[in-house]
Amino acid sequence: MFIDERTKRVLLLMSPATYRAGAFVKAAQQLGLEAVIGLDLPQSLAELWHVPLGLDFANITISVQTIVEQARKQAFAAILSVDDSATELAAYANLELGLANNSPQASEAARDKLLMRQLMSAGGAPCPIFRSFWLHEDPEWIAGQVSYPCVLKPRRLSGSRGVIRADNPVEFLAAFERLKRLLLSDGASEQETSILVEDFIPGFEVALEGLLTEGQLKVLTLFDKPDPLDGPFLRRRSM
Incomplete structure (x- = not known):
């Protein structure tokens, strides 16, 4: 045009x-x-x-x-x-x-946390162990398939909404039900929606802001996050 x-x-x-x-x-x-x-x-x-x-x-x-x-x-x-x-x-x-x-x-990859993890893994980038599960699956069965501590994540919500840490199966069941309610209230289909569960990695967090133009990265800034994101709710605060 x-x-x-x-x-x-x-x-x-x-x-x-x-x-x-x-x-x-x-x-x-x-x-x-x-x-x-x-x-x-x-x-x-x-x-x-x-x-x-x-x-x-x-x-x-x-x-x-x-x-x-x-x-x-x-x-x-x-x-x-x-x-x-x-x-x-x-x-x-x-x-x-x-x-x-x-x-x-x-x-799409930047928006979909599961797709991003899959591409990172395929490209050899280090990332935590991750798996995806459907909302309609039995949460008690899922709780027995993952290791702890872990983090439950919606695939597409932004601002870290619905990102919850679980240290054991009891906490996992509570986190799963909370995340499920959030996704259903947001219009998701129980039969067609999956979530991401990945191992929790301890440590401090930094954020890198940059521009990628034709494959060339220009770093604008690198800064520490103000609060430790240890959970159980890992939603980031506005700065």
Whole structure:
């Protein structure tokens, strides 16, 4: 798709509850860009709340079609994901419109904890022992298949939601039921949803922030996490 050099319009994909919206919109204004907001909302709610562009981030195919139709009316120079939940959608939409994009496959791997572990293991990167189990499987049987301490993880929730440490089978059963309730309340299907269980690795945690461009990593910063993440709940605090 041809984008005129004078086009200074970006599409920002975000969830209704994001705390990052203000920072992204302000940055766009400082750069002289027009920011169009794409919210993760059903079309009916988008119309009720007068949201110009409502999208279902879980339905990538339909959402990409909606974005392409919008781009025919007002061309975009870039499509950016403000939240983790839209990284795959942004990648596919940019690809469809011929814009600079992250690999959709890489975006999926970054979002799916099990797929990421599988790729890391296949590539020879060190990672904890891990296994996946279905929500509909017997938790008592699962508790006997894993070693302790372990960590239960949802495959796709962001912000470390649902990440719980268990030191023994009793704690595992409680953690499994808690995670299951969380996933079902979030719209997951018991028959089609699996979780990740991996060995707990003790130690301090650091975070590396960087940009990867054409296979070249530029490190921006490396910093210590402020609190030890020993559990039982391993959700990270906002900094």
